[in-house]
Amino acid sequence: MSNTLPDQLGHFGRFGGRFMPEALIAPLDELTQAWQSAMADPVFTGEFDRMLREWAGVPSLLYDATRLSEVAGARILLKREDLNHTGAHKVRNALGQALLTKRMGKPRVIAETGAGQHGVATATACAYLDLECVVYMGEVDTERQSLNVARMKLLGAEVIPVTSGSRTLKDAINEALRDWVASVDKTHYLLGTAAGAHPFPAMVRDFVRGIGDEARAQSLELLGKLPDAAVAAVGGGSNAIGLFAAFIPDEDVKLYGIEPGGDGFETGRHAATITAGQVGVLHGARSFLLQDEDGQTIESHSISAGLDYPGVGPEHSWLAETKRATYRPVTDADAMESFKLLAKTEGIIPAIESAHAVAGALEIAKELGPDATILVNLSGRGDKDMDTASTWFGLIDGEAGRE
């Protein structure tokens, strides 16, 4: 299978491309050129690697989760992206794009954020590299995630609550795009996932693909062979494409993307974009999309704010269509069971996003049998999710939980 996608215009098969206002096309061309020249420049890539190592705690460990494996009935390896600086894989992308912003000579960065994780990662990278930082965040989310708003402010970022539309992540992206079209000569839009118009899906993939490159080498060292399967949660899809990229040419390694099934796929209250199977155009690319029969975007639902997005990166749509990867939903309830299981068996509290991947791995373990080795991207840590978990499990006195 080819690993040279996308084409010159950003297409992965029929997916991807550029559905953007003309005003942004020339800036996207400039960005493409700057990114490609940076990635071919050993000074840039060397600096990126050094900063990841010295400042972000990368490469992350590959952990042989023996107690979880006993429960799963197959060998589970966890790629510990939760141990990175800022607590998730997202720092790789934020640092890469921030460094590229410096190289392009732009002084200002804007970003969107849902729960606040990408906003915090961006604010952190901008503080480190001395860039002005503005983060757009849906008003609903600024209220739900006030601690992350405080973090971003402490790091020197300005947080702008978005009051248009549904006042959540997709509207924060809309508002960031509106800022960008008016400010693009001195501003970089640091998109938080491997979605959007070309070159973002490929560029973000390349900044986060260290996840899979490292895990592949670590697996060979630990096992003497590759794992049988690689599993990651998919919202926009950056942690998953970061894990998958290295393994796409390894056709014996099965790839599984775990989508947020919310209340259950059949209820309609979910964010399982690929499983739902409708193709459309949103935020600059053709991909799978949650939409109504008129093509209006439908609001998604997931207990995990980081997966709660009605679109998905175009490369995932292509991997699904070509059947190189398999995508399946996991419900809120199953994800939360795995959240608790990982805490109790391994002493690791995962992000709820990552708990979806663990829940998916438990199902896949049953299918592949006891001889299988399954690599799971533990994309982030769960400190940010303790409010949600406390409510779900009734961990705080006086609250009625589910157990």
Add this chain to the structure above:
Amino acid sequence: MSEVVALGKAGTAIRKANAEGRAGLVGYLPAGYPSYDGGIDAIKALVDGGCDVLEIGLPYSDPVMDGPAIQRAAEAALAGGFRVKDVLRTVEAVTAYTDVPVLVMTYWNPIERYGVDRWATDFAGVGGAGLITPDLIPEEGAEWIAAADKNELDKVFLVAPSSTDARIRSTTAACRGFVYATAVMGVTGVRSAASDLAAPLVARTKATTELPVGVGIGVSNADQAAALAAFTDAVIVGSALVKQLLDGAGPAGVRSLTESLAEGVRREPSAAAGR
């Protein structure tokens, strides 16, 4: 392709205005605001006030190119249950009322979802003149270009101050009707100051095409329209007209502002010499 065909319906209407020694006036309002019938009445007021070309907006959930005024109107229309098929009904009602060409301005996904061929057929069937597509560049537009050509619909693509000369050339080559110059870097909305980006963009665009060039720039009054009319073929007004509806001035407010703008585009007869 001959110039006659490439002018399409909208370009022919603009050239007719130019032949009178003035710029054309293109007026925008979203369909379905403040209601289905109210939206049609407001669009008829654009005709009565003197627009040469009509632009009807298709309300969309994620209008990334639009500022607050058009966002609010689109949100209200959608919240009121307005559907894509209602845009076709709106076009049908307007084309029954007037011969002024009717373009629909739409983000791409609703058309892709409707089915590009099916849309082109149904839209031509209700007398629509063509589409303005703010988030579709010709490189991604092969299906639309083929469907528009088959149904003789205008294809209005956008150029911007950031567009390279090469991009302007390839974009105008794909247009029929006119070329839409977004002469500010930013979203739609009323602006008090004239942009110094407009004149150079119009000049660069005209260097590549015989098609008329329309400029959208946040014009809200006759003086601004007159200033633009001095160097462009058509003046496009949107947000200021939408604001009439948002402020409750109704079709009468739309008509009164349109009449004033129509006077503005007639104010500079000397500029026509350069056309």
